[in-house]
Amino acid sequence: MSAGVATLLRSSWKRSRVGLALLLTLAGGGLVLRAWLQQPRREVEQGGLRLRLERAVWLHEPTDHGDAARLPGAAGAPGPGQRRLVVEVTAFNPRGTPLDFTPGELRLADATRGTEWTPVEADPAVFTVGPARMLPVTLSFDVPPTPGPVRLEWVRGSERATLLATGRPPTPGVSRTQSRWPLRVEELPPGREGAGSVLFHGRLACASCHGGLARVEGPRIAPFLGDFSRVGATRVAGKSAAQYAYESLLDPNAFIAPECVAGVPCARPSVMPLYGESVTQQEMADLVRYLVGLQGGG
Incomplete structure (x- = not known):
């Protein structure tokens, strides 16, 4: 092999390594970006509207007697075997024109099964948030037994953001005398x-x-x-x-x-x-x- 051919091959190999490294870097960067987008962020702006998660709490089903807030046996309570996740969010409009917000934009998703739950409140009302105005909203999700973690996601148009990652609590074997809220x-x-x-x-x-x-x-x-x-x-x-x-x-x-x-x-x-x-x-x-x-x- 001549010296010129050897030099050309070494140069080609170096360029290939550089290209491969660049591809790996871009791929890694894409994975990092994707992971970052999937990380829960308590406050997110999408489609001109800013949404902040104020609080989230799991309520016990009526037959449970755990040490967290739970629902007494009332109309509208979650069914047997279900757990209700109640979330409070605040929508803020930083724009100079009114913006619409639909509670159905919030979803609870089980990524392991590809299952999504929409808010229990079936009313498809659209709220109009005026310029520089805030809108407090309370929503609830009834979740059947699921082994994987669930994520509270805000889907607005083509944008999607995660506000919360949590696990559905198991049914506790706690006596009624330990319940925080009696029936x-x-x-x-x-x-x-x-x-x-x-x-x-x-x-x-x-x-x-x-x-x-x-x-x-x-x-x-x-x-x-x-x-x-x-x-x-x-x-x-x-x-x-x-x-x-x-x-x-x-x-x-x-x-x-x-x-x-x-x-x-x-x-x-x-x-x-x-x-x-x-x-x-x-x-x-x-x-x-x-x-x-x-x-x-x-």
């Missing part, structure tokens, strides 16, 4: 009306949505509660006002009041927070006691 409101500690009033008007800021208690008229986005003792007992057949208040505070979407403002239906899903995650049993009892004492003003 019946009567099993809570005795409530104190004065302490409940302080919670309602203070830390929990219930009046910011429900408005004043003295009269039905007035700015609000949630039902009037001034006569809750009477109205609460009529919401769900067979449930007292206290039981209805208790279950609604644990799961605001278990029953949506038909009207929030005169002639205006309440939002679906409910925008009320999951108070079972932020109050103690005593505080829950105090708040319920205060609500059932409201008989027509103040």
Whole structure:
């Protein structure tokens, strides 16, 4: 082999190695980019809208007695063997024009099986988020037994982002005495009306949505509660006002009041927070006691 041919072969081999290294680098970079896109990000902007995951909590099915918040046996509760994941998100529009947001853009996916779940709330409502405005949304997903992790994904147009990666909790073998939230409101500690009033008007800021208690008229986005003792007992057949208040505070979407403002239906899903995650049993009892004492003003 001549020296010229040998030099040419060495040069060709070097170029091949460089090209191969470049391809491997690009392929590796693509894998890294793909992995990064699949990593959960609590706040994401897609299609001009910014979405932030505020909170996510697994509720126990009605027959479970675990130490996390769980649903009492109420209409709308997840079926036997299912677990409900409730998520709270805030949509923010940083643009100068209104943007639409559909709760169905959020999906819960089991990547190992290729299964997706849409929110339990079947109403395909489209919310319009005005410029520089925020929209709080609470959604829930009922998940049957699945061995793999599940991911909360936001699909908007051709864009997809992961907000949360979590595992469906197994059914715990815990006795009822260890349950954080009992099935019946009567099993809570005795409530104190004065302490409940302080919670309602203070830390929990219930009046910011429900408005004043003295009269039905007035700015609000949630039902009037001034006569809750009477109205609460009529919401769900067979449930007292206290039981209805208790279950609604644990799961605001278990029953949506038909009207929030005169002639205006309440939002679906409910925008009320999951108070079972932020109050103690005593505080829950105090708040319920205060609500059932409201008989027509103040």
